[in-house]
Amino acid sequence: MAQKAEETRFELQKDRMLRAAARCFNEKGYSGSSLKDVAAILGLTDAALYYYVRNKEELVYLCYVRAAAVGREAMGRAVSEGLNGMDTVRRYLRYHIEIMVGDRGPVAIMSEIPSLKPVHRDEVLELSRQHSARFEEILKAGIEDGSIALCDVRMTGNAIMGSINWIPKWYHGDPEMGNMIATEFPVILTRGLPPETA
Amino acid sequence: MAQKAEETRFELQKDRMLRAAARCFNEKGYSGSSLKDVAAILGLTDAALYYYVRNKEELVYLCYVRAAAVGREAMGRAVSEGLNGMDTVRRYLRYHIEIMVGDRGPVAIMSEIPSLKPVHRDEVLELSRQHSARFEEILKAGIEDGSIALCDVRMTGNAIMGSINWIPKWYHGDPEMGNMIATEFPVILTRGLPPETA
DNA sequence: GCACTATTTTAATCTAGATTAGAATTTTTT
């Protein structure tokens, strides 16, 4: 239910485009990727992209909004299924990574927010902040329910999210590797969270 | 002793330039930052930069080489001072972060290696690989000396390094915050490494 | 202060790549 995009040909094609763009941007950056590069992946001409977006800036903007949506979706699912703070964190990581390395990927790294025009920049920044805040809430909940040791949630959140954000930089579509990341990362990134069982 | 750059006016100015460039690149990406942006930070004209580098591509290349050198330096120091695998990892993280958030920063994120010209790309990739490999060696050593639990060193390495690489994306020069990162991150990122003391 | 070198600037050029308008093609509807 989380995919709002209707199944119309237009929407499907547009989504394909966002994924192609994400792939380019993740690799060579926003300004470093030409519309021709993106179009080439789709077997189209650069001009054709303008049928789907007003301009290049909007293309990145949409990529970032999509990335935020994907993250929010994973987190929402984790929150509703999680048994406690710790379990929720693990689920979130797993769900988010599964999407990134799955066929709904690649997901754009939000690495060039400053390049967006002010309105878009502010909106994306806000989405990004909300995501971090929500993640920190989960950590706090975990601390309270005793599943997570007392820690600086801001720093811990930054540490874990950095790891996640960087994945697209070195993961390039090998599904075998993708599965490994999806199973290993949640464990690795949370092994340090529980209180000493001493 | 690790700083090779001689203290000549030229070298000092060149290094200032690399740090200015790193700041721009980290924020808006390689192609997204104009030479004018970089020059402005130094109070210079864009054309002046050509006195120090052949072209823009070389500027990024040098930024990346510098970043690699900084990482290598931190790791070298950690290896020579570390008491065991675990301790070496902690020291490396601490030393590396200290440089990133200190006055030798900012250090460029190597996020657009594919944009480099082949020769440079290959060289930087190789440096990057060496760094990862060396880090994994330290993890292995830790597993052998019992200070680190058995784990997939490749994945664990990727997870930790991702966290580090992402720091410049959200750290923007507040020294207070800088200290916090330097003290907290090494702890957070290694808390999950030791074997269960059960 | 002079001669020489190092550094920076001014003022062009040059090019890749974003953007646009309109034509052409494909898909869908009836």
Next chain:
DNA sequence: AAAAAATTCTAATCTAGATTAAAATAGTGC
């Protein structure tokens, strides 16, 4: 299969920003 709508292409523009050459300024040793 014709008409209408949706999608893509061709062929221009247009512009930011990289690059260059030559002039101007600052710095240094004598």
